Amino acid sequence: MTESTIKHEIAEEQAQVSMLYDRLDVLRERAAADLKRVQGEERLGHDQGDSERDSFSTLYQGRHAQLSSVERGLVFGRVDNTDDTKFHIGRIGLFDDDYEPVLVDWRAPVAQSFYRATPADPMGVIRRRHIRLHQRTVVAVDDDLLDLEALSDPDRSTLTGEAALLASLTSHRTGRMNEIVATIQAEQDVIIRSELPGVLVVQGGPGTGKTVVALHRAAYLLYTHREQLARRGVLVVGPNATFLRYIDQVLPSLGETDVVLSTVGELFPGVVGSAPESPLAARVKGSLEMVEVLARAVRDFQAVPAEPIALKVDNRELTLTPSIVRRARKRARDADEPHNRARRFFVKAILDALTDQVVDELGREFISDDDIADLRKELREDPVVRDLLRQLWPELTPQLFVTILLSSDSRLAAAAPDLSESERAALVRANDAPWTASDVALLDEAAELLGDLDSDVYARKQGAVNQAVGAEEHLDYIRGVIELESTAHRIVLMPWEVEQFTGMLAQWTTQTDAVGTLAERAAADRTWQFGHVIVDEAQELSAMDWRLLMRRVPRRSMTLVGDIAQTGSAAGTRSWAEVLDRYAPRRWRTAELSVNYRTPAEIMAVAADVLAAIDPSATPPTSVRDTGVKPWSSSVPAASFGSALVAAVRSEQAEVGDGRLAVLVPSSRYAELTSLLASQVEGVAFGTHPGVLDSTIAVLDVGQAKGLEFDSVLIADPSAIVASSVRGLSDLYVAVTRATKRLGVVCPGPIPEMLTQTVQTGGMTPEDS
Numbered sequence: 001m002t003e004s005t006i007k008h009e010i011a012e013e014q015a016q017v018s019m020l021y022d023r024l025d026v027l028r029e030r031a032a033a034d035l036k037r038v039q040g041e042e043r044l045g046h047d048q049g050d051s052e053r054d055s056f057s058t059l060y061q062g063r064h065a066q067l068s069s070v071e072r073g074l075v076f077g078r079v080d081n082t083d084d085t086k087f088h089i090g091r092i093g094l095f096d097d098d099y100e101p102v103l104v105d106w107r108a109p110v111a112q113s114f115y116r117a118t119p120a121d122p123m124g125v126i127r128r129r130h131i132r133l134h135q136r137t138v139v140a141v142d143d144d145l146l147d148l149e150a151l152s153d154p155d156r157s158t159l160t161g162e163a164a165l166l167a168s169l170t171s172h173r174t175g176r177m178n179e180i181v182a183t184i185q186a187e188q189d190v191i192i193r194s195e196l197p198g199v200l201v202v203q204g205g206p207g208t209g210k211t212v213v214a215l216h217r218a219a220y221l222l223y224t225h226r227e228q229l230a231r232r233g234v235l236v237v238g239p240n241a242t243f244l245r246y247i248d249q250v251l252p253s254l255g256e257t258d259v260v261l262s263t264v265g266e267l268f269p270g271v272v273g274s275a276p277e278s279p280l281a282a283r284v285k286g287s288l289e290m291v292e293v294l295a296r297a298v299r300d301f302q303a304v305p306a307e308p309i310a311l312k313v314d315n316r317e318l319t320l321t322p323s324i325v326r327r328a329r330k331r332a333r334d335a336d337e338p339h340n341r342a343r344r345f346f347v348k349a350i351l352d353a354l355t356d357q358v359v360d361e362l363g364r365e366f367i368s369d370d371d372i373a374d375l376r377k378e379l380r381e382d383p384v385v386r387d388l389l390r391q392l393w394p395e396l397t398p399q400l401f402v403t404i405l406l407s408s409d410s411r412l413a414a415a416a417p418d419l420s421e422s423e424r425a426a427l428v429r430a431n432d433a434p435w436t437a438s439d440v441a442l443l444d445e446a447a448e449l450l451g452d453l454d455s456d457v458y459a460r461k462q463g464a465v466n467q468a469v470g471a472e473e474h475l476d477y478i479r480g481v482i483e484l485e486s487t488a489h490r491i492v493l494m495p496w497e498v499e500q501f502t503g504m505l506a507q508w509t510t511q512t513d514a515v516g517t518l519a520e521r522a523a524a525d526r527t528w529q530f531g532h533v534i535v536d537e538a539q540e541l542s543a544m545d546w547r548l549l550m551r552r553v554p555r556r557s558m559t560l561v562g563d564i565a566q567t568g569s570a571a572g573t574r575s576w577a578e579v580l581d582r583y584a585p586r587r588w589r590t591a592e593l594s595v596n597y598r599t600p601a602e603i604m605a606v607a608a609d610v611l612a613a614i615d616p617s618a619t620p621p622t623s624v625r626d627t628g629v630k631p632w633s634s635s636v637p638a639a640s641f642g643s644a645l646v647a648a649v650r651s652e653q654a655e656v657g658d659g660r661l662a663v664l665v666p667s668s669r670y671a672e673l674t675s676l677l678a679s680q681v682e683g684v685a686f687g688t689h690p691g692v693l694d695s696t697i698a699v700l701d702v703g704q705a706k707g708l709e710f711d712s713v714l715i716a717d718p719s720a721i722v723a724s725s726v727r728g729l730s731d732l733y734v735a736v737t738r739a740t741k742r743l744g745v746v747c748p749g750p751i752p753e754m755l756t757q758t759v760q761t762g763g764m765t766p767e768d769s
C-alpha cells in the first residue's frame with residue numbers, strides 16, 4: 001500500500017470514527033441528563049413512586065456507566081461484504097436517531113464473520129479491516145483479504161496483514177489482563193459463541209487464550225441470554241486472589257458488571273480459605289473419601305451414653321437410659337433429614353420419655369392432657385434437660401463442626417478409620433487455625449449434612465412473609481409504570497434499553513427485598529444457584545471442590561478452562577472425563593485451543609522439553625510469533641547463587657525497562673529468597689501482596705504465578721521447584737510459560753537436562769557475556 005493510499009484510507013476511517021464518537025457523546029449526555037432529572041425529582045414518600053424513581057435511576061446509571069466504559073477502542077473493525085454492504089464493529093452497538101445501526105456490537109450474530117471468515121471460507125466477506133486508534137484518532141488500518149476474486153482492482157492496493165494481532169501481542173505487559181475484542185481468533189470465537197447449556201471444557205496449552213476466551217464468553221453469554229442470566233448471575237472461579245485482580249478489569253471494560261469473581265477458597269460465605277497447608281493435607285481433604293468421613297463424624301455427634309444418666313428436674317429424679325436415647329436417635333435418624341433439622345425428632349422423643357416418667361410417678365389417672373402439655377414445656381425449658389440434649393445431639397454450624405473435627409485426634413480416628421496414621425496426622429491442627437482453601441469444600445459438605453439451624457429457618461420464614469407483602473406492593477408499582485408508559489409523558493425508552501428495562505422489572509418483582517447488587521447477594525448466599533459458572537485453571541480443583549461447585553450450578557451450564565499438564569495441586573484433576581462423567585454425563589463437550597499467543601517460539605522450545613518429561617505423548621501449542629531472543633541459563637556454585645540471582649534480576653530489569661519482570665522461586669526457598677531480594681533490589685513486591693501486579697518486579701512461587709504473564713521471567717533454582725511438590729514438573733512447565741519476551745534460569749549447580757535448550761552463559765548473565 002502506498003503512503004498516499006494509507007493516508008486516504010486512514011482519513012476515510014477517521015471520518016467514520018469521529019461520527020461514532022460524536023454519537024457516543026450525544027447518548028452519554030442524554031443518559032446523564034435523564035439521570036440528573038430522575039435524581040432531581042422529589043421523593044414522593046410512598047413506595048410505588050419511590051421505587052419507580054429508583055429503578056429509572058439505576059437504568060440510566062447503568063446506561064451511562066456502559067457508555068463511559070467503551071471510550072477506549074469504541075470501534076475496531078470494518079467488514080466489507082460481497083453484497084456491497086459493509087458495517088463497522090465495536091464494543092457496543094450504536095444506532096442513529098432513526099434507529100438505524102451505525103455500529104455493530106461484537107457479540108451480535110452478524111459480527112461473527114469478522115472473527116471467523118477465512119480465505120477458505122470467506123462467509124461472504126471480501127475484506128476485514130482492523131482499525132487501530134489512539135484515543136479518538138485512527139493511527140493504522142490493517143486489512144485481511146478474504147475473497148480476492150470479489151475485490152475490485154483499485155481496492156487491492158489497500159491491503160495489509162495481521163499487524164493488529166501482533167501489535168497487541170508484542171506490547172509491554174501492564175500487570176492487568178486486557179480484553180481482546182479487536183483480535184479474537186476464529187478458533188477462539190467458536191468457543192466464545194458456543195451454546196449456553198451443558199458443560200464446555202476448553203483444554204489448551206499455556207498462553208492459548210483460555211482465560212481471556214472464558215471472560216469474553218461470559219460477556220457474550222450475558223449479552224445473548226441476558227434475560228436468563230441477569231437474574232441468576234454468572235460466577236467466575238479463579239485460582240487465587242492475585243489472579244482475580246489480574247483479570248478483574250476485563251469484564252467491566254466489556255461493559256459487564258453482574259459477574260461474581262471468586263477463588264475456591266471464598267465459595268463458602270463468611271469464610272476466606274487462603275492459609276497455606278501441606279500437599280498431603282490438601283490431597284486428603286480434596287479426596288472423595290471425605291464425604292464418608294464427614295458423614296460419619298456427624299453421626300458421632302449423635303451420642304448415646306454408656307451408662308444411665310440421673311437427672312434432677314424440679315426436685316424429681318428422672319433417668320435417661322442408654323436405650324431411651326438409642327430409640328430417640330433411631331427415630332431422628334429415620335426422619336432422613338440433615339442433623340440440625342432431625343434434632344427436633346430426637347428432642348421430642350426424649351421429652352416424651354421423660355414426660356412419661358413424671359406422669360407414671362404422679363399417677364396417670366390424675367393428670368389431664370393440659371397438665372401433660374405443661375409438664376413437657378417445663379421439661380423442655382429446664383436448663384439441666386437442655387444442657388443434656390445439647391450434649392447428646394448438639395446444634396452445629398459447619399464452622400464449629402469442622403473446627404472440632406480437625407482439632408480432635410480421637411474424633412478423626414473414629415470418623416476416618418481408613419486413612420493412614422500419617423494422613424490423619426496431616427489433618428490435625430489447632431482449633432483457632434485459619435481456614436485453608438481445601439477446608440471450604442469440607443464446610444460446604446458439612447452444611448449439607450447439618451442443614452440449617454432453627455434460627456436460620458425462623459429468619460427465612462420471616463423473610464418470606466415480608467416478601468409476600470412486598471410482592472403485592474410491586475405489582476402495584478408495575479401497574480403504575482405501565483400506565484405512565486402509556487401516557488408517554490415521562491418515560492422514553494430507546495430500543496436497546498427495552499431488554500434491560502424488562503430484565504430490571506423482572507428483578508424488581510422477584511427480589512423485592514433485594515439488598516445490594518446481584519453479585520453481593522449471590523456471594524453471601526451458600527445456596528445461590530448461578531445461571532452459568534466459569535472455572536479458570538479448572539485442573540486445580542479437587543474432587544471435593546467439584547462437588548461443591550456442582551451444587552452452585554444444578555443446571556450444569558458451565559465453561560471449564562484448563563490444562564491437565566499444568567496441574568500443580570496434589571489434589572488436582574487428572575482427567576476431565578473422570579469429573580464430568582460423574583456430574584454431567586452425556587452433557588459435556590470439549591474444545592481445544594492450539595495456538596500460543598503469549599510465549600514466543602524460542603521459549604516454547606524449552607517448554608516443549610519440560611512437557612515431554614511430564615507426558616511424552618503431549619503436543620505443545622504452536623507459538624504464533626518468534627522474537628529472535630533465546631532463553632538463557634546460568635549454572636553457579638551453590639555458595640554464590642544468591643549474588644548471581646541478584647545480578648540476574650538487575651540485568652533483566654534493565655532489559656525490560658518499563659515492562660514487568662517476575663522472579664519465580666521454589667516454595668521451599670520462598671522465605672529465604674524473598675528476603676534476599678527485598679534487601680538487595682529496589683521495587684520488588686512479593687507473593688500475595690496486593691501491589692504485586694503493579695510492581696516492576698514480582699517475586700512469586702509458581703502457585704502464585706498461575707494464569708499470570710510477564711515480559712520477562714527469571715526462574716530461580718529450577719531443580720528445587722521440581723523437588724518442592726508432587727507435581728513439580730508441571731510447576732516448572734507453568735514457570736517456563738509465563739514469559740511474553742524473555743526467559744532466564746539461574747541454577748545452583750548443574751542445569752537440569754530438560755532446560756538444556758537454553759543458551760548457557762556459565763556463571764554469567766547475558767549482560768556479562
Ligand SMILES: Nc1ncnc2c1ncn2[C@@H]1O[C@H](COP(=O)(O)OP(=O)(O)OP(=O)(O)O)[C@@H](O)[C@H]1O
Nearest residue numbers: 180183184185206207208209210211212597598707
Ligand atoms: N486473540 C487474541 N488477541 C490478542 N491477544 C490474545 C489473543 N488470545 C490470547 N491473547 C493473549 O495471550 C495471552 C495468554 O492468554 P491467556 O492468559 O488467556 O492464556 P491461557 O491459556 O489462560 O494461559 P495459561 O494456561 O498459561 O494461564 C494474554 O496476554 C492474552 O491477552
